[in-house]
Amino acid sequence: MARIVLASGSPRRQELLTRIGIRDFTVRVPQVEEWYPQGLTPPEIVSYISREKSQAVPSEEDEIVITADTMVFLDQQRLGKPKDEADALRMLTDLAGRRHTVCTGVTLRQGQRSLTRAQSTDVYFRPAGREELTAYIRGGEPMDKAGAYGVQGQGALLVERIDGDFFNVMGLPVLLLSRMLAEFGVTLL
């Protein structure tokens, strides 16, 4: 039976893995520069970075390494994690009252064998004023999250509607992951 390695420092990804019944896994945090070539589409960008993260962690032959990358795309803009609070306010102001797309790329790797898939979810924000966005940022939730919000937390108060997988927005599309794991011989249900 293969051992599972979650190569991610994201506490949300660790929590989601546990929630879908994977209790026995090792965490190894990849250190990568989030660089990618010009001209890629959003799903290609998150796929590329999830592969880079995968290659950045050492593993044994009997280990399945899981990596993921999540980004927010608003028209042609790519929103990663905010650099500071002013950046977070800029991102949330741009997102307010509009639809954006959250893409997560997932890579599974065992030795030389590697599989990457990406998923997209549309999120609709309600309009929001500067004062409430500032209050939200002051609460501390946005700073380590792509697009400067957490749909699973207080950020839910900004979200009018979601079209697609909620867990994809949270950083790990668990159904997609389970299908990928099945291709590696791991079944969860």
Ligand SMILES: Cc1cn([C@H]2C[C@H](O)[C@@H](COP(=O)(O)OP(=O)(O)OP(=O)(O)O)O2)c(=O)[nH]c1=O
């Ligand atoms: C949009 C959104 C993102 N996020 C989080 C998920 C990811 O942790 C983070 C995007 O950053 P990522 O670079 O995908 O991941 P990470 O740096 O947190 O962890 P690692 O590279 O070690 O795997 O944003 C939420 O938690 N909720 C949300 O609603």
